[in-house]
Amino acid sequence: MKTIKTILAVAVVLFIGVVFFYTSSSVKIAKEIETSYTHHNQTITLEGKFKAPFLTRTGSSISMEFEVFNDFFIIQTGNKTITGVKVNYGEGKNSVLIDVPEDSRKFEQKDVVIFDKDGNKLTTSDKVKITAQIVYPNKGVKKSSTVKDYSTGKVKVKDEGEDFGYEISNVVIEKI
Secondary structure (H helix, E strand, O other): OOOHHHHHHHHHHHHHHHHOOOOOOHHHHHHOHHHHHHHOOEEEEEEEEEEEOOOOOOOEEEEEEEOOOOOOOOOOOOOOOEEEEEEEEEEOOOOOOOOOOOOOOOOHHEEEEOOOOOOOOOOOOOOOEEEEEEEEEOOEEEEEEEEEEOOOOOOEEEEEOOOOOOOOEHHHHHHH
């Protein structure tokens, strides 16, 4: 009986450890691209779902958000949203189209149509794998901002560290 209790206790501790400390490779990459230049000029692969953009498109592309998930389905606290995923706009392979009804003043998630690498229609609720190129256009440049001290009237420059602003392009979309 004591052996069963010990085995059960160890199993519970291992389960809790997996729940709180396990993150998927997509979540790890998403965290890395915001804090290091590790993936500069490389092709990355992420799994997750597209989210409708806050703003509309400019030109022939649209900037989408992509949410990556922990593989552990019980707790989803480690999810991460990547911004600035540049996708072609329109109908065709590896593109996005916002199909808003004429009488509507704004669009919703249901109005976003995603086309995968074979030209099949997907929605924002479909889980997909994207393969894309990541570039840091300001690699090595320090971010700074100006702060005004109103008691003295002087303006100071505040160093905010490295600029990890990135661009993700050449996106290939594949339904999982």
